Amino acid sequence: MRLENKVAVITGGAKGLGQAMAELFAQEGAKVIAIDMTELLYENSNVEGYKLNVSDSAACREFFDYAVSKYGKVDVLVNNAGITRDAMTRKMTDEQWETVINVNLKGVFNLTRYFGPHMQANKGGSIINISSIVGEYGNIGQANYAASKAGVIGMTKTWAKEFAMKGGNVRVNAIAPGYIMTDILKTVPQELLDGFAKQTMIGRLGEPYEIANAALFLASEEASYVTGHTLSVNGGMRL
Numbered sequence: 279m280r281l282e283n284k285v286a287v288i289t290g291g292a293k294g295l296g297q298a299m300a301e302l303f304a305q306e307g308a309k310v311i312a313i314d315m316t317e318l319l320y321e322n323s324n325v326e327g328y329k330l331n332v333s334d335s336a337a338c339r340e341f342f343d344y345a346v347s348k349y350g351k352v353d354v355l356v357n358n359a360g361i362t363r364d365a366m367t368r369k370m371t372d373e374q375w376e377t378v379i380n381v382n383l384k385g386v387f388n389l390t391r392y393f394g395p396h397m398q399a400n401k402g403g404s405i406i407n408i409s410s411i412v413g414e415y416g417n418i419g420q421a422n423y424a425a426s427k428a429g430v431i432g433m434t435k436t437w438a439k440e441f442a443m444k445g446g447n448v449r450v451n452a453i454a455p456g457y458i459m460t461d462i463l464k465t466v467p468q469e470l471l472d473g474f475a476k477q478t479m480i481g482r483l484g485e486p487y488e489i490a491n492a493a494l495f496l497a498s499e500e501a502s503y504v505t506g507h508t509l510s511v512n513g514g515m516r517l
Contacts, residue, residue, distance in 0.1 A: 279306055279307035280306045280307070280494065280497075280498040280499070280500065281303055281306040281307045281308035281353075281354070281494070281497060281498060282306070282307030282308075283307065284303075284307065284308045284309070284353040284354055284497075285308065285309045285310075285311075285345075285349045285350075285351055285352050285353050285354070286300075286303050286308045286309070286310045286311070286352070286353065286354035286355070286356065286497065287310075287311045287313065287345060287352055287354070287355050287356070287389070287393065288300050288303070288310060288311070288312050288313065288356040288358055289313045289314070289330075289332055289356065289357055289358050289359035289385070289389065290313070290314060290358040290359035290360060290408075291310075291311075291312025291313055291314050291318070291325075291327070291358070292312065292314035292315075292316050292317065292318050292319055292327070293314075293319045293320075293460075293461065294460035294461060294462070294486060295358055295408065295455070295458065295460060295486050295489050295490070296312060296314065296356075296358045296359070297312075297318075297319065297320055297486070298486035298487050298489065298490040299356055299358065299489070299490045299493050299494075300312045300322070300325045301320070301322055301325065301490075302487070302490040302491070302493075302494055303354070303493075303494065303497065304322050304324035304325050306494060306498075308324070308353075308354065309324055309326075309349060310322075310324060310325045310326065311325075311326050311327075311328050311345055311349075312325050312326065312327050312328070313328050313329075313330045313332065313341070313359070314327070314328075314329065314330070314359070315329065315330070315331060316329070317329070328341065328344075332359050332381060332384075332385030332386075332388055332389060333380040333381050333384055333385050333388065334388075335384075335388050338388040338389050338392065339392060341389075342389070342392040342393060342396070346396065351396075351400055352393055352396060352397070352403070353397070353402070353403050353404065354403065354404045354405075354406070354497045355389060355390065355393045355394075355397075355403070355404075355405045355406070356405075356406045356407075356408070356493060356497070357385070357386040357389060357390065357405070357406070357407045357408060357430070358408040359381060359382075359385055360381060360382045360408065360410075360426075360427075361377065361378060361381050361382065362378065362420070362423050362462070363375075363377055363378050363422060363423075364419045364420055364423070365419060366418070366419050367421045370421065370422060374422060375421075375422045378422040378423055378426055379422060379425070379426055381426075382423065382426030382427065382429075382430070383425075383426040383429045383430065383433075386407055386430055386433060387433065390405060390407075390433070390437060393405070394437055394440070394441045394448060394450075395441070397441065397446070397448045398441045398443070398444070398446035398448050399446075401445060401446065401447050402446075402447045402448065403441075403447075403448045403449070404448070404449045404450075404451075404496060404497045404498075404501070405434075405437060405441070405448065405449070405450040405451075406450075406451055406452070406453060406493050406496050406497060407430045407431075407433065407434050407450070407451070407452045407453075408430070408452070408453055408455065408489075409427045409428075409430045409431050409434075409452045409453065409454040409508060410423070410424075410427040410454055410455060411454055411455065411456045411457075411510065411512050411515060412424045412427055413426070413427025413428040413429075413430060413431055413454060414427075414428070414431070414454050414508070414510065415516065427454075430452060431452050431454070431508050434450050434451060434452040434506065434508065435506050437450040438450040438451070438505045438506030439506070442505065449496070449501065449502075449504060449505040450505055450506065451496045451501070451504060451505060451506070451507045451508070451509065452507070452508040452509070453489060453492050453493060453496070453508075453509050453511055454508050454509065454510045454511070454512065455484065455489050455511050455512065456478065456483070456484055456510075456511065456512025456513055456515040457471075457474045457475075457483045457484065457512075457515070458483065458484040458485065458486060458488070458489060459483050459484065459485055459486070460486060463483070471483060474515070477515050477516065478512065478513035478514050478515040479513060479514025479515075480513035480514060481513075482513065483513070484511065484512070484513060488511060489511055492509055492511045496509065
C-alpha cells in the first residue's frame with residue numbers, strides 16, 4: 279500500500295491514462311478525486327469523480343477549496359488532462375492554438391498554483407505533470423501541442439525549485455509518454471501505428487498501466503530523492 283492514507287487529485291481521470299492512474303492509486307491505498315469534463319466511465323469506491331474544466335481559473339479555485347475542506351489535505355496532484363487540435367502551422371487557427379494552450383498549459387498552472395503552496399505549507403507532497411514525447415522532440419502538425427507539453431516541462435523544473443523552498447519538501451516531476459494505446463490512438467490507421475511501434479527499441483506501443491506504474495513510483499516515497507526530473511516512458515522511441 280504505497281499510497282496508504284494519501285489523498286490524490288488526478289485530472290483527465292475519466293478514462294485512458296487518467297483512469298489507469300486513478301485505479302492504481304486507489305489500489306495502493308489512496309483516496310482519489312478524478313477530475314474530468316465528463317462522468318467517470320468506471321466505478322471504484324475509492325475514486326470520486328468531479329466535473330471540472332481545468333482552463334477555468336475560478337472553478338479550479340472552487341475545486342481546491344472543496345478538496346481540502348472534504349479531505350483535509352491533498353498529498354498528490356497529477357496534471358494529466360490534455361487535448362489535441364492538430365494542424366500544420368500555416369493552417370492552424372487561433373481557436374486551435376488557444377484551446378490547446380488553455381487546457382494543456384494553463385490548466386496545469388491553474389491547479390498547481392493552489393495545490394503547490396498547500397503541499398509546501400504541509401511540508402510535503404508530490405506533483406506529477408504529464409508531458410509528452412512531442413514536448414521533448416516536437417512533431418509535424420502539432421506546434422500547439424508541442425509548445426504546451428514543452429511548457430509543462432519548464433514549469434515542472436521551476437516548481438521543483440519554488441515548492442522546495444523554506445523546507446517545503448514538495449517533489450515535482452514530469453512524465454513524457456510516447457505513443458500509448460488509449461482511445462485517441464484508436465482512430466489512427468493501423469499502418470501508422472505499426473510505423474510508430476517500429477520507431478521504438480521495444481518494438482511495440484505502450485499501455486496505460488505502464489504510465490500509471492511510472493506515476494505511482496513518482497507519487498510514492500520510493501521516489502523520495504527524485505525531483506525536477508522528466509521521466510521518458512516511450513519504449514526508446516525517437517520522433
